[in-house]
Amino acid sequence: MERKIVRTGDGSQTIQLPQWGEQYHSMHGALQEAYHVFIRQGLYQFSDRPVDLLEIGFGTGLNALITLSEAPARKLTVRYTGLEAFPVVEEEWQQLEYAGLLSEGDSVQKHFEQMHRAPWDEECPVTSSFTLHKLKIDIRNFKPETAFDLVYFDAFGARVQPELWTEDIFLGMFRALRPGGILVTYAAKGSVRRAMQKAGFEVERLPGPPGKREMLRASKPK
Numbered sequence: 001m002e003r004k005i006v007r008t009g010d011g012s013q014t015i016q017l018p019q020w021g022e023q024y025h026s027m028h029g030a031l032q033e034a035y036h037v038f039i040r041q042g043l044y045q046f047s048d049r050p051v052d053l054l055e056i057g058f059g060t061g062l063n064a065l066i067t068l069s070e071a072p073a074r075k076l077t078v079r080y081t082g083l084e085a086f087p088v089v090e091e092e093w094q095q096l097e098y099a100g101l102l103s104e105g106d107s108v109q110k111h112f113e114q115m116h117r118a119p120w121d122e123e124c125p126v127t128s129s130f131t132l133h134k135l136k137i138d139i140r141n142f143k144p145e146t147a148f149d150l151v152y153f154d155a156f157g158a159r160v161q162p163e164l165w166t167e168d169i170f171l172g173m174f175r176a177l178r179p180g181g182i183l184v185t186y187a188a189k190g191s192v193r194r195a196m197q198k199a200g201f202e203v204e205r206l207p208g209p210p211g212k213r214e215m216l217r218a219s220k221p222k
Contacts, residue, residue, distance in 0.1 A: 028211030058082030172197035
């Protein structure tokens with residue numbers, strides 16, 4: 001399938017799949033979407049503690065890179081597990097200019113490269129506050145060996161991959177979370193919200209990122 005690097009509305013880049021009419025991030029702004037959905041409504045709900053984090057759709061590594069960058073200020077020690085069935089290749093991630101958009105500059109670029117070069121299926125320390133474990137696997141075959149505090153649910157949209165937005169998938173996410181854990185996603189479809197609720201989640205509609213009216217945050221009752 002053809003994949004190409006395109007510029008989004010905030011100047012950051014994403015990968016587009018023309019045959020699907022889909023991309024890895026919002027065309028209104030990849031960086032803005034990542035911060036709004038996953039960082040502000042997800043990561044920022046935690047402070048001064050260890051966090052076990054699961055990302056569904058590691059993709060370009062943007063969410064992981066921002067999480068690594070933001071963790072020290074919130075006194076978080078993050079163990080980050082990223083699932084990806086079709087990893088981005090070096091020729092693609094080398095073109096992405098995310099580090100230059102973040103304040104730490106050169107050090108973030110070094111960490112971005114470390115994350116992409118890290119071997120799959122191995123736990124790899126990247127910084128003193130961030131450990132990465134990338135798994136090349138389809139979410140439907142994932143059997144968690146630990147419990148998580150936070151899930152970034154960043155799979156391709158239900159329009160192109162409806163099988164990833166079902167009650168069964170969210171039941172797996174519910175079981176993978178500790179009591180009090182949360183799942184955040186850019187999606188806001190009624191069918192997605194109902195699937196989450198049937199799986200046992202308490203679901204909030206929140207204001208969405210630029211170009212989207214709403215997003216969802218799901219919580220596992222304590």
